[in-house]
Every structure is written in structure tokens, then in C-alpha cells.
Amino acid sequence: xxxxxxxxxxxxxxxxxxxxxxxxxxxxxxxxxxxxxxxxxxxxxxxxxxxxxxxxxxxxxxxxxxxxxxxxxxxxxxxxxxxxxxxxxxxxxxxxxxxxxxxxxxxxxxxxxxxxxxxxxxxxxxxxxxxxxxxxxxxxxxxxxxxxxxxxxxxxxxxxxxxxxxxxxxxxxxxxxxxxxxxxxxxxxxxxxxxxxxxxxxxxxxxxxxxxxxxxxxxxxxxxxxxxxxxxxxxxxxxxxxxxxxxxxxxxxxxxxxxxxxxxxxxxxxxxxxxxxxxxxxxxxxxxxxxxxxxx
Amino acid sequence: xxxxxxxxxxxxxxxxxxxxxxxxxxxxxxxxxxxxxxxxxxxxxxxxxxxxxxxxxxxxxxxxxxxxxxxxxxxxxxxxxxxxxxxxxxxxxxxxxxxxxxxxxxxxxxxxxxxxxxxxxxxxxxxxxxxxxxxxxxxxxxxxxxxxxxxxxxxxxxxxxxxxxxxxxxxxxxxxxxxxxxxxxxxxxxxxxxxxxxxxxxxxxxxxxxxxxxxxxxxxxxxxxxxxxxxxxxxxxxxxxxxxxxxxxxxxxxxxxxxxxxxxxxxxxxxxxxxxxxxxxxxxxxxxxxxxxxxx
DNA sequence: AGGAAATATAAGCCCATGGTTATCCTATGT
DNA sequence: ACATAGGATAACCATGGGCTTATATTTCCT
Numbered sequence: 001x002x003x004x005x006x007x008x009x010x011x012x013x014x015x016x017x018x019x020x021x022x023x024x025x026x027x028x029x030x031x032x033x034x035x036x037x038x039x040x041x042x043x044x045x046x047x048x049x050x051x052x053x054x055x056x057x058x059x060x061x062x063x064x065x066x067x068x069x070x071x072x073x074x075x076x077x078x079x080x081x082x083x084x085x086x087x088x089x090x091x092x093x094x095x096x097x098x099x100x101x102x103x104x105x106x107x108x109x110x111x112x113x114x115x116x117x118x119x120x121x122x123x124x125x126x127x128x129x130x131x132x133x134x135x136x137x138x139x140x141x142x143x144x145x146x147x148x149x150x151x152x153x154x155x156x157x158x159x160x161x162x163x164x165x166x167x168x169x170x171x172x173x174x175x176x177x178x179x180x181x182x183x184x185x186x187x188x189x190x191x192x193x194x195x196x197x198x199x200x201x202x203x204x205x206x207x208x209x210x211x212x213x214x215x216x217x218x219x220x221x222x223x224x225x226x227x228x229x230x231x232x233x234x235x236x237x238x239x240x241x242x243x244x245x246x247x248x249x250x251x252x253x254x255x256x257x258x259x260x261x262x263x264x265x266x267x268x269x270x271x272x273x274x275x276x277x278x279x280x281x282x283x284x285x286x287x288x289x290x291x292x293x294x295x296x
Numbered sequence: 297x298x299x300x301x302x303x304x305x306x307x308x309x310x311x312x313x314x315x316x317x318x319x320x321x322x323x324x325x326x327x328x329x330x331x332x333x334x335x336x337x338x339x340x341x342x343x344x345x346x347x348x349x350x351x352x353x354x355x356x357x358x359x360x361x362x363x364x365x366x367x368x369x370x371x372x373x374x375x376x377x378x379x380x381x382x383x384x385x386x387x388x389x390x391x392x393x394x395x396x397x398x399x400x401x402x403x404x405x406x407x408x409x410x411x412x413x414x415x416x417x418x419x420x421x422x423x424x425x426x427x428x429x430x431x432x433x434x435x436x437x438x439x440x441x442x443x444x445x446x447x448x449x450x451x452x453x454x455x456x457x458x459x460x461x462x463x464x465x466x467x468x469x470x471x472x473x474x475x476x477x478x479x480x481x482x483x484x485x486x487x488x489x490x491x492x493x494x495x496x497x498x499x500x501x502x503x504x505x506x507x508x509x510x511x512x513x514x515x516x517x518x519x520x521x522x523x524x525x526x527x528x529x530x531x532x533x534x535x536x537x538x539x540x541x542x543x544x545x546x547x548x549x550x551x552x553x554x555x556x557x558x559x560x561x562x563x564x565x566x567x568x569x570x571x572x573x574x575x576x577x578x579x580x581x582x583x584x585x586x587x588x589x590x591x592x
Numbered sequence: 593a594g595g596a597a598a599t600a601t602a603a604g605c606c607c608a609t610g611g612t613t614a615t616c617c618t619a620t621g622t
Numbered sequence: 623a624c625a626t627a628g629g630a631t632a633a634c635c636a637t638g639g640g641c642t643t644a645t646a647t648t649t650c651c652t
Contacts, residue, residue: 005304005308005373005376005377005380007304007609008301008303008304009609009610011376012301022628022629023628023629024627024628024629032610032611032612033611033612033613034628034629034630035611035612035613035629035630035631036610036611036612038629038630038631039610039611039630039631040610042630042631047380048380048383048384049383049384049387050383050384050386050387055618055628055629055630056618056619057619058618058619058620058627058628058629059627059628059629060628060629065383065386065387068379068382068383069376069379069380069383071379072375072376072378072379072380073376073379075372075375076371076372076373076374076375076376076379077301077372077376078372079368079371079372079375080301080307080365080368080369080372080373081301082368083364083365083367083368083369083372084301084343084344084365084368086364087344087345087346087361087364087365088344088345088346090346090361091345091346091361303639305639305640318598318599319598319599320597320598320599328640328641328642329641329642329643330598330599330600331599331600331601331641331642331643332640332641332642334598334599334600334601335600335601335640335641336640338600351598351599351600351648351649352648352649353649354597354598354599354648354649354650355597355598355599356598356599
């Protein structure tokens with residue numbers, strides 16, 4: 001049955017003697033006087049019950065027993081010190097990283113293009129973007145911030161308004177050119193997005209809310225706005241363009257307004273941040289995104 | 297660059313919390329009050345700069361970081377404790393063992409027969425007998441005691457007188473029976489022992505010192521008294537019987553006095569013990585051997 | 593809403609720790 | 623024999639470590 005360990009000070013004093021080669025050198029390294037180390041090692045020997053130093057030789061050298069113990073001390077305490085360093089390092093890392101969850105469309109056309117400016121302003125921080133294939137982007141293990149479209153009344157985090165949206169039909173220029181006036185929804189292929197998120201406006205809702213006649217189901221259906229946007233760019237039909245997704249493409253002339261009325265939904269985009277365990281990076285990024293947010 | 301380790305008390309307090317499952321249980325195990333452990337873990341967290349316990353749950357549980365650190369503490373301190381235990385164990389072992397060096401003849405006919413009585417008196421001690429093939433039994437690495445025949449004026453250890461010797465010619469009863477008077481040395485085969493040790497009386501010295509006529513070289517020569525004694529037992533000749541070697545055999549009638557005058561050499565048997573690093577067993581055995589020593 | 597259990601906090605205090613200085617002792621080299 | 627270097631010992635003391643008690647706070651269950 002082992003007795004309690006001796007005081008750490010005795011262990012480190014002896015390890016220093018073994019490492020530096022003499023009691024005097026160890027004292028110098030530890031910034032104490034030589035008697036302090038001499039007494040410390042003697043106390044350790046009393047505790048251990050065996051001689052750890054051969055003092056007949058000058059400078060004193062560890063006995064075989066002492067060498068064995070010095071090795072165990074170095075390894076044992078080294079292991080603990082490494083674990084502490086690793087924890088601090090991980091904490092520093094965590095404090096310089098933030099993970100954001102959002103839909104793949106928002107990620108591709110809104111968030112990622114903005115990150116360059118964020119890194120320019122904060123080169124020491126790193127944003128990890130996680131796209132949720134479907135459903136509402138959620139907070140949780142490893143997710144610090146979620147960018148959500150919806151009513152904004154969530155309770156799982158701190159909610160901050162990013163921007164209101166506007167939805168208008170857009171299409172490829174070539175498709176637009178086929179009609180003198182607005183592109184009639186009933187005469188072209190409509191590009192649908194079907195997602196479990198029920199907040200996003202669908203073609204049916206758009207037509208109903210703008211007083212346009214309903215269109216019998218046709219066209220193509222995708223599961224995300226990246227594919228839908230690509231199909232529109234390819235001239236495959238008419239899509240509902242959300243300003244945060246297609247605003248830049250429309251400004252660049254790659255997509256054009258279809259001449260139909262725009263729709264301003266009541267829902268908006270929000271940033272939701274976890275209230276616990278938020279490090280410096282999370283707060284910095286959230287603040288930046290809120291102040292720099294505009295839909296296009 | 298790692299900072300100094302925190303006090304051992306904080307490490308062991310936290311490790312106890314991780315192992316026992318609560319701050320209260322750790323306090324009970326360490327025989328302090330619950331606030332003592334609560335404060336100790338808080339100090340460790342301040343030192344480490346990370347949360348080690350999830351206190352929202354009752355009882356408090358280690359965080360992932362805390363679990364990692366607790367493991368490192370257990371392994372690191374365990375390694376040091378094991379090293380200390382091993383040193384103490386080795387020391388205990390050394391304290392219950394003694395190694396004795398002597399000639400093979402003394403070992404066989406004098407020392408080994410006595411060890412049974414020693415073990416009876418000291419069942420917790422162990423005597424390791426090392427026979428030196430030739431030369432004076434020496435102290436040194438691993439040899440605590442030497443049993444030597446000689447002048448007794450050695451300086452390599454503590455010298456204590458065991459017993460004086462007596463040398464007399466002895467032979468098998470059948471050889472003795474061939475002569476009405478003393479067995480004449482010149483008429484039988486003499487059994488010689490040739491050894492680098494120059495203290496032991498040879499046949500030449502014996503005949504000269506007792507005034508008997510010298511005998512031209514003949515007979516057999518052996519390198520130790522075990523073989524010589526066996527040859528005498530077999531009736532192969534006349535040997536010089538040292539009381540410590542052949543006393544018991546003569547008392548048992550296996551060998552008989554040849555009727556020639558005995559010789560009391562000036563040299564004697566001594567015990568020489570190392571003066572350094574003598575453990576309890578060495579002193580105990582040396583004392584016992586000195587008080588229980590008699591030549592036969 | 594209230595009680596039980598676990599943890600946190602603040603204040604207080606005793607005593608042991610962790611050194612220091614002064615000096616002695618021992619080993620080794622010249 | 624002497625000088626130097628390294629280590630040992632004794633006496634001393636200031637400080638803060640390592641608790642304690644008392645009480646507050648928080649979480650969870652009934």
C-alpha cells in the first residue's frame with residue numbers, strides 16, 4: 001500500500017538535481033539557495049526511505065534508485081504538464097474558431113463570399129461553415145452560430161436580425177428575351193425548391209400572394225438553391241430569386257429580372273448564437289456579421 | 297511554453313473528484329470538508345484556464361477537458377508512486393538478504409549445515425552462499441560477508457574471529473586397519489590440496505612442523521577439500537583433516553584419526569563484513585554466526 | 593411551491609512550509 | 623598541507639497555504 005506522495009516541491013527539486021548534475025546547479029535553476037535544495041532532497045530521501053544521491057562523490061550523483069525515480073518523476077510530471085498545455089492550447093484554439101450552420105444556398109451565395117472580408121479584418125480567427133442539407137440550421141455540439149430564415153422567435157439562442165428579404169422571379173437573359181413583356185409563369189418551366197423548411201416562399205405561395213393565376217405543377221424540382229440557381233443560369237426555367245442568393249448574380253447580369261412583381265416576405269434572416277461557451281471568436285464574428293449584413 | 301505545475305494538493309483533489317464522482321465524496325475520501333475540495337478544484341481551474349467540472353449537473357461531473365486531465369494526473373502520479381513503492385520494496389528486499397562468500401569446502405561442511413538452524417531462528421531472512429573457486433573470498437559488489445581462513449589482519453571490512461583450527465591426518469577406517477600403529481605417511485598415498493590461498497597448511501608444512509620425515513611427492517592432488525574429502529572417504533589415501541571440514545565425519549566414524557600428531561596453526565577462521573551498506577540482515581547474520589561458531 | 597442535496601462563497605485563523613544566513617564538514621586537486 | 627569546491631546542518635522567521643465554519647446559492651425532485 002503506497003503512502004501519500006511527497007510534496008511536489010521535493011520531487012521537482014530532486015528532478016532538477018538529476019537533470020542539472022549538482023545540487024548547486026539545481027538551486028541556480030530554481031532560484032533558491034543551495035541549502036534549500038540540499039534539504040529538499042534529504043526530505044525526499046526520508047520520505048522514500050532510500051538514498052537517492054551518492055554524496056561521497058562531488059558533485060553528488062543520483063544512485064541507481066535515484067535515477068529510476070528521477071526518470072519516473074520527469075515522465076509523470078511531464079505527462080501532467082503536457083495535458084495542461086494541451087487543454088490550454090485547445091482552449092485557445094476554441095477561442096479562435098467559430099462554427100456556423102446555414103443552408104447550402106446561403107452558404108454558397110451569401111456567407112462564403114463575405115468571409116474574405118472577415119478574414120481580412122480578423123486574420124487570427126477562423127470560421128468553419130457547416131451546411132445543413134435540410135431543415136432549420138440548429139445550434140448544438142460544435143455549432144456556435146446558425147443563420148436562419150424564419151420568424152425569428154426562437155429560444156435556443158441569442159437571436160439577432162440580419163436582414164429582410166425580397167423574392168422576385170429571375171431567369172437567364174436568353175429566356176427573358178423570348179418575351180416582349182414579363183415572362184409568363186404559365187408559359188415556361190418553373191424551377192421549384194422542395195425543402196422541409198416551411199418558411200421559404202414557394203412558387204404556389206408567390207403566385208397566390210401576388211394575385212397571379214396559379215400554374216399547374218410543371219418544371220423541375222430541386223432540394224436546394226445551389227442546384228436551382230445553376231438550372232436558372234443554364235436557361236432551364238424561371239426561379240424565385242431571393243436577394244441574398246441571386247442578388248449578386250442579377251447585379252452581374254448573369255440572371256435577369258423576369259418582369260414580375262417582387263414579394264417582401266414577413267420572415268427575415270436572423271443570426272442565432274449559442275448563449276453558453278461562446279468564446280471570443282463567436283462574439284467577434286457575430287458582431288461583425290450583424291454590422292456587415294445586407295442581403296446582396 | 298508550459299508554466300509551473302499547480303500544487304500537488306490541487307491535482308490530487310481534482311483527481312479524487314473525478315474518481316469518486318462528486319465533490320462531497322472526494323472530501324470524505326481525503327478527510328477534509330466539502331468547501332476545501334470545492335476551492336481546490338476552482339484554484340486548479342484558474343491555473344489551467346479551462347473548466348474542469350460541469351457543475352450545472354449534480355453531482356458535478358468532469359468536462360471532457362477535465363476527464364483528460366484527470367486521466368493524465370492518475371497516470372502521471374501513479375507512475376511516480378509506483379517508482380517510490382518499487383524503491384521501498386527493493387530496499388526491504390535488500391534488508392532481508394545477505395550474501396556470504398567462502399571456499400567450497402567451508403561452504404559444504406561447515407556453513408551450509410548450520411544454515412538450517414539460522415533459518416529456524418530467522419525465517420524472514422535469506423542467506424545466499426557464494427563459493428569462490430580459489431583465492432581468498434573477497435568482499436565487493438553483492439558480497440556482504442566473507443568467511444576467511446588466515447591471519448585476520450585485513451582492512452577491507454570489519455573482521456571478527458570465528459574459531460581456531462586444528463589439523464590432523466585422517467583416513468578411511470579400512471586404511472587405518474592395515475596398520476597396527478599410526479598410519480606411516482611414507483607408506484600410503486597422501487591426498488594434497490593445491491590452492492592459491494597460501495595460508496592453508498600443506499602436507500610438507502605439516503611434516504616439517506611435526507618433525508616427521510618428509511615424504512617424496514606422491515599421491516593425488518585436488519583443487520578443493522570437497523573432492524579431497526571424498527577421496528579419503530573412498531579409502532584412496534591420507535588427508536589433512538581440518539576440524540571444520542572433517543570434524544563431523546570423524547565424529548560419525550566415516551573417517552578416523554590416523555594416529556599422527558595434530559597441528560594447531562596460528563591462523564584461524566574469521567568473518568569479514570562490509571562496513572558500508574550493511575542492512576539489517578547482514579548484521580543479524582554476522583552476529584548469529586559469531587555467537588554460534590565452533591569448528592565442528 | 594417547497595424541500596433536499598450538492599456546490600459556492602466569504603471570512604477567519606493556525607501553523608507548517610519554504611526558504612534564508614551562517615557556518616561546518618568532506619572530498620579532491622595541487 | 624593547504625586551498626577550493628561542493629554539500630550538510632542548525633537556527634531562525636515571515637508568509638501564505640490549507641483548511642475551518644457559517645451561510646448562501648443552485649439544481650432537481652416531489
